[in-house]
Amino acid sequence: MVAVALLAWSLTASAAAPPRLVVVIVADQFRADYLTTFASHWRAGVQTLLRDGANFRRAQYPYAYTDTCAGHSTIATGTLPRTHGMIADSWWDHETNLLVDCTDDEAASIISYGSPLVVAAPVAGRGATPAGGRGAAPVGGAGNSPRNLLAQTLADELRQQRPGGRVVTLSLKERAAINLAGHSGDAVMWFDEAAGTFATSSAFASAPVPEVTQFIDASPYVKDVGFVWTLRDPSTTYRNRDAGVGERPSNPWSGLFPHNLEGATAAQYANLWRRTPAADVYLARMATALIDAYRLGQAENKTDFLGISFSTLDYVGHQFGPDSREVEDIAAHLDDVLGSLIAHLDDKVGRAKYVLAFTADHGVAPVPSPAKGFGRLTLDDVRERIEETLRNRYGPPDKDAHVARIYYPNVYLSPAIRQRLAADPLTVRAVQDAVTSLPGVARLLYTPELSDRSRDPLVRAAALGRAATRSGAFLIVQKRNWVLGPRGTADATTHGSPYDYDQHVPLILLGGGIRRGTYDAAAAPTDIAPTLAALAGVTLAKVEGRVLQEALLPDSQTTRR
Ligand SMILES: [Zn+2]
Known part of the structure; x- marks a missing residue:
């Protein structure tokens, strides 16, 4: 052979x-x-x-x-x-x-x-x-x-x-x-x-x-x-x-x-x-x-x-x-x-x-230009919105926080919360609703639900970019022309969205x-x-x-x- x-x-x-x-x-x-x-x-x-x-x-x-x-x-x-x-x-x-x-x-x-x-x-x-x-x-x-x-x-x-x-x-x-x-x-x-x-x-x-x-x-x-x-x-x-x-x-x-x-x-x-x-x-x-x-x-x-x-x-x-x-x-x-x-x-x-x-x-x-309706979405606001929602439903965390870390679109949860969410779709929806009500948020995707065969182009794009052990439990998708970043960022702008100006x-x-x-x-x-x-x-x-x-x-x- x-x-x-x-x-x-x-x-x-x-x-x-x-x-x-x-x-x-x-x-x-x-x-x-x-x-x-x-x-x-x-x-x-x-x-x-x-x-x-x-x-x-x-x-x-x-x-x-x-x-x-x-x-x-x-x-x-x-x-x-x-x-x-x-x-x-x-x-x-x-x-x-x-x-x-x-x-x-x-x-x-x-x-x-x-x-x-x-x-x-x-x-x-x-x-x-x-x-x-x-x-x-x-x-x-x-x-x-x-x-x-x-x-x-x-x-x-x-x-x-x-x-x-x-x-x-x-x-x-x-x-x-x-x-x-x-x-x-x-x-x-x-x-x-x-x-x-x-x-x-x-x-x-x-x-x-x-x-x-x-x-x-x-x-x-x-x-x-x-x-x-x-x-x-x-x-x-x-x-x-x-x-x-x-x-x-x-x-x-x-x-x-x-x-x-x-x-x-x-x-x-x-x-x-x-x-x-x-x-x-x-x-x-x-x-x-x-x-x-x-x-x-x-x-x-x-x-x-x-x-x-x-x-x-x-x-x-x-x-x-x-x-x-x-x-x-x-x-x-x-x-x-x-x-x-x-x-x-x-x-x-x-x-x-x-x-x-x-x-x-x-x-x-x-x-970002407020005059054009292009804004800044602050990661800390997203994290706090999720933390608040999880505390309302599950009570305060045993230690630290329910949200372990947020790094650009990836929201990482404590292991205990990840496990609980896997069997609690209502809380998943509650978190998604709480975050999508923030200005500049298009979607909050729950990554266990992602599929690279999805008919939803955004879900598919997120799945192609996901690695199970490295990606967060949630992925933030900002609205078009909105810039994601931490509070007080030194950057005027950034990349990392699923839109043509970043992908093309x-x-x-x-x-x-x-x-x-x-x-x-x-x-x-x-x-x-x-x-x-x-x-x-x-x-x-x-x-x-x-x-x-x-x-x-x-x-x-x-x-x-
Ligand atoms: Zn860069």
């Missing part, structure tokens, strides 16, 4: 040479409509992608809660959160009573490049406040690893089925770099916000990787200390105005250009640098240095993997919103960054010998074997890994996407029969 399969493989593999390099580029929070609304700025990388690539204009995440960890894991594995298990950036662990980040691993330790710029302090997560976000309860995990990722990535399969190739992934975020790589990698790099250094994990390397050290020593990111963020293009070419309403810039920035790194304290510098185009430029320079150091894509009969996730747009988008000049300008600068990266790949590898996918992990909601992302393929054009068939980021796997001639054990066959040139696949 094995021999027959191998024979079939050798016969079909000759149809086309697999790519020497597979590149996955994620622009964090790059909403699909930016491709058209910011079109006046495209003259470099985005223009190349749109002109020479296969552009799937209707690509959309099918699941309800769209965030960074879920998105990157979906892109990397071709499966959904119900399968890969990365339902959110953080979830409540009922066994340890800790809020854990998706890559937390107490058995792993951080390996830093260079000495810390900032004295290590607990990392404040997205929207951190004492009440609803991270920070109130102890935060678990000393280091980071892919142990919570329950599916194999494309990079994992490349390493196993086409041995000899390298796996290199880079991001400012650990959850992006780690999940793009999967369970191993030669260089898996991110920016450790707490220390203000680049870092990897003992899960990937026992010591700093020399190729990375060489780059970081020669070009430390603190060299950007005098950086002034100015507009990339003439101000008349911007559709978004400066000084938008509701912007929440980091101290000491204002809502007006230019944004300056000069004079920032060390802690401010590490925070603000991530929010400037300089950070994306730096990451791309690190990528090109590693392409050269590892000679990625430059050897025959090997397929290397390069994953890059540009985080700056997300950091800026949270503070300034999608209709800000800041977001528009980060996208404009990213056009240059992608242009230089593609030029380097064309030069060193050759367009026909690599294949590249460009996408995003999620979009973003507009900044770019999906563009470029390179060898790709038929350029625009495609309006249904597509999803789950299709990226199976499509790239088909080109590379590797199989994925489980996929929940499809091969984007219509964008592949004849004979470009090295599929097994």
Whole structure:
């Protein structure tokens, strides 16, 4: 059986040479409509992608809660959160009573490049406040690893089925770099916000990787200390105005250009640098240095993997919103960054010998505007409404609270209450009624009732994003254009809704074997890994996407029969 399969493989593999390099580029929070609304700025990388690539204009995440960890894991594995298990950036662990980040691993330790710029302090997560976000309860995990990722990535399969190739992934975020790589990698790099250094994990390397050290020593990111963020293009070419309403810039920035790194304290510098185009430029320079150091894509009969996730747009988008000049300008600068990266790949590898996918992990909601009826839904209000309802029906809790924790859409209950609710549909309805009477709440879904075969699209989307041991008992679904977050959040806006502005992302393929054009068939980021796997001639054990066959040139696949 094995021999027959191998024979079939050798016969079909000759149809086309697999790519020497597979590149996955994620622009964090790059909403699909930016491709058209910011079109006046495209003259470099985005223009190349749109002109020479296969552009799937209707690509959309099918699941309800769209965030960074879920998105990157979906892109990397071709499966959904119900399968890969990365339902959110953080979830409540009922066994340890800790809020854990998706890559937390107490058995792993951080390996830093260079000495810390900032004295290590607990990392404040997205929207951190004492009440609803991270920070109130102890935060678990000393280091980071892919142990919570329950599916194999494309990079994992490349390493196993086409041995000899390298796996290199880079991001400012650990959850992006780690999940793009999967369970191993030669260089898996991110920016450790707490220390203000680049870092990897003992899960990937026992010591700093020399190729990375060489780059970081020669070009430390603190060299950007005098950086002034100015507009990339003439101000008349911007559709978004400066000084938008509701912007929440980091101290000491204002809502007006230019944004300056000069004079920032060390802690401010590490925070603000991530929010400037300089950070994306730096990451791309690190990528090109590693392409050269590892000679990625430059050897025959090997397929290397390069994953890059540009985080700056997300950091800026949270503070300034999608209709800000800041977001528009980060996208404009990213056009240059992608242009230089593609030029380097064309030069060193050759367009026909690599294949590249460009996408995003999620979009973003507009900044709440009372005038337009777009509001803010406070997690603490939801938690208190549920706690009150449960106390009215069941009495006060023996200890702590009936609601153990609320983290974005997931409402976690104490084990005793979860058990009681399972046999008490009237109280489930009472909780749902109490919460849906709050302004901005569309639904409160009871997760044991979710089914991925439901005819209700919202129920189905929630089911695709649910993992039984990690999801809450209830899932909050806000109304369209309402933003969910803790009291006193530092974010002007966020993502994580089941609406088009969060689910709809770019999906563009470029390179060898790709038929350029625009495609309006249904597509999803789950299709990226199976499509790239088909080109590379590797199989994925489980996929929940499809091969984007219509964008592949004849004979470009090295599929097994
Ligand atoms: Zn985000």
